[in-house]
Amino acid sequence: QLQMQESGSGLVKPSQTLSLTCAVSGGSISTDGYSWSWIRQPPGKGLEWIGYIFHSGSTYYNPSLKSRVTISVDRSKNQFSLKLSSVTAADTAVYYCARNGDYTGLDYWGRGTLVTVSS
Amino acid sequence: DIQMTQSPSSLSASVGDRVTITCRASQTIINYLNWYQQKPGKAPRLLIYGTSSLQSGVPSRFSGSGSGTDFTLTISSLQPEDSATYYCQQSHSTPFTFGPGTKVEIK
Numbered sequence: 001q002l003q004m005q006e007s008g009s010g011l012v013k014p015s016q017t018l019s020l021t022c023a024v025s026g027g028s029i030s031t032d033g034y035s036w037s038w039i040r041q042p043p044g045k046g047l048e049w050i051g052y053i054f055h056s057g058s059t060y061y062n063p064s065l066k067s068r069v070t071i072s073v074d075r076s077k078n079q080f081s082l083k084l085s086s087v088t089a090a091d092t093a094v095y096y097c098a099r100n101g102d103y104t105g106l107d108y109w110g111r112g113t114l115v116t117v118s119s
Numbered sequence: 120d121i122q123m124t125q126s127p128s129s130l131s132a133s134v135g136d137r138v139t140i141t142c143r144a145s146q147t148i149i150n151y152l153n154w155y156q157q158k159p160g161k162a163p164r165l166l167i168y169g170t171s172s173l174q175s176g177v178p179s180r181f182s183g184s185g186s187g188t189d190f191t192l193t194i195s196s197l198q199p200e201d202s203a204t205y206y207c208q209q210s211h212s213t214p215f216t217f218g219p220g221t222k223v224e225i226k
């Protein structure tokens with residue numbers, strides 16, 4: 001059974017960089033046919049897809065965040081990471097990592113981690 | 120971006136009722152439509168992918184239908200554990216986008 005776990009800083013100051021890592025266990029991040037996504041959810045609000053990465057390192061970012069987002073993969077550690085720069089209070093959210101199949105949706109999710117942007 | 124809308128935004132129904140949630144896309148997404156269930160404090164859970172394929176482990180009372188721009192999620196007999204918010208999501212075109220959610224409450 002695939003499991004995913006987010007980790008990283010829970011409190012980030014405005015203008016700084018948010019950094020999160022998603023550790024994947026019970027399966028390989030190098031499996032073909034899947035991409036690895038980050039999604040966020042501000043408190044009490046809906047879901048926003050941030051972007052995804054393939055094990056090859058190919059990425060796609062939501063244009064609304066593209067200038068501030070970097071997603072990377074570490075196949076040796078079976079994990080992928082998110083960096084979001086120049087954060088503001090609007091970036092306060094629960095951040096989820098998830099696996100995305102080509103035609104099968106976001107089928108595995110991490111539990112999510114709350115990141116608060118505050119001085 | 121493809122905009123997703125859902126109706127109703129919330130509903131209240133009794134145990135055993137048939138519940139239908141509608142999702143509409145701003146342009147055709149063929150059948151690249153997924154449904155998720157989210158309970159408070161939990162991650163979303165995939166229920167339906169590709170409009171009508173039931174994810175492994177999901178009860179058969181959940182079903183999906185539609186094509187093009189109009190889709191529905193049906194719960195054939197509402198159970199107490201179905202109290203949650205339901206989101207549709209299109210995976211036809213990047214950026215993948217979600218609907219605003221439908222909150223289902225049990226009377």
